[in-house]
Amino acid sequence: MSINFLLIFFSILAISSCQYEITKRAFVVISGNFGENIISGNVMFQQLNSDLLEITVSIQGIPPNLGPFLGFHVHTNGILSSSQNAAERCKSAGTHFNPLNSTHGDISSPIRHMGDYGNLFVNQDGTISQTFTDRISSLLGPFSILGRTVLLHEKQDDLGLDPNNENSKVNGNSGSPIACGVIGVWS
Numbered sequence: 001m002s003i004n005f006l007l008i009f010f011s012i013l014a015i016s017s018c019q020y021e022i023t024k025r026a027f028v029v030i031s032g033n034f035g036e037n038i039i040s041g042n043v044m045f046q047q048l049n050s051d052l053l054e055i056t057v058s059i060q061g062i063p064p065n066l067g068p069f070l071g072f073h074v075h076t077n078g079i080l081s082s083s084q085n086a087a088e089r090c091k092s093a094g095t096h097f098n099p100l101n102s103t104h105g106d107i108s109s110p111i112r113h114m115g116d117y118g119n120l121f122v123n124q125d126g127t128i129s130q131t132f133t134d135r136i137s138s139l140l141g142p143f144s145i146l147g148r149t150v151l152l153h154e155k156q157d158d159l160g161l162d163p164n165n166e167n168s169k170v171n172g173n174s175g176s177p178i179a180c181g182v183i184g185v186w187s
Contacts, residue, residue, distance in 0.1 A: 023047070023139050027186035028150050030059060032086030032179025037063040039086070039179040041128070043150050044186070047139045057120060059128040059152065059179065067122030071157030071174025073097075074115030074137060075149045078182045090177035093149035095170075097137075103169040104160035107134055112160075114143055116172075119157050128152075146185060151177040 026045040033039060041059030048054055057072070074097045081092035096104065097115030105112030114137050120128045137145050155175035162168035 023144075023146065023185050023187075025186040026139055026146060026183050028181040028183050030150065030152065030179050030181035032090065032152070032177065034063055034066065034086070034154065034178040037061050037126075039152070041179075043181070043183075045139060045145075045183065048133070050140065051135050051138070053134045053137055053139065054131065055117070055134060056131045057128055059120075060126060062122050062126040062128065062178075064124075064126060066154060066178070067156075069119035069121060069156040070128075070178075071153035071155060071172055072117045072120045073113070073151055073153070073157075073174075074117070074145050074183070075151050075180075076115075077149060078147050079149055079180060086178055086180065087176045090149070090151050090180035093151060093180060097145060097148055099143050104172050106157075106159040107132070109159070112136070115145070115148070116157075118159060120152070145183050147183065149180050149182050152179040154178045 024047045028043040030041045039061040044056040046054040075093035076097050077094040079093055081089045083089045096113040098113035102111050102113055105116055107118045120130055153174035157172035157174040158168050160169045167173050
């Protein structure tokens, strides 16, 4: 046996036994404002397996005149503005993350944007505390949501079901953003 063969054999063995760490968790610090209210919180993402993502949302400071449901989405870009105005800063994240050019829908809809998470329930004390799963968006692969932005909107998302409004199939008529944050790796 030649020395080259042994080197190649042991190199292949070493490489095949290596386990590459993939991103399994992500974290967002979300902030914004609506009127005099300061909105803050976090969103945690946990990749449970290759086709199941768990999302845990904890937000406070939502004014009592909003809700009880507010639209929540992943948008295409990171935050590209340093404006202190939440609506301006969050709008810089672009449109809903939609790499397959689908119509807008709910998280449970068979046809939807990858960034469509539907609505979050606002408690009477102005907080959101909710955990849900998604089978379309992911921290892995070519359509990863890492580096993109989550947005909380001022109105309830109509989930693409309003036949009388052309924006329904585009953004769910969920209004201006009131809080946002960039999705980052959490190791």
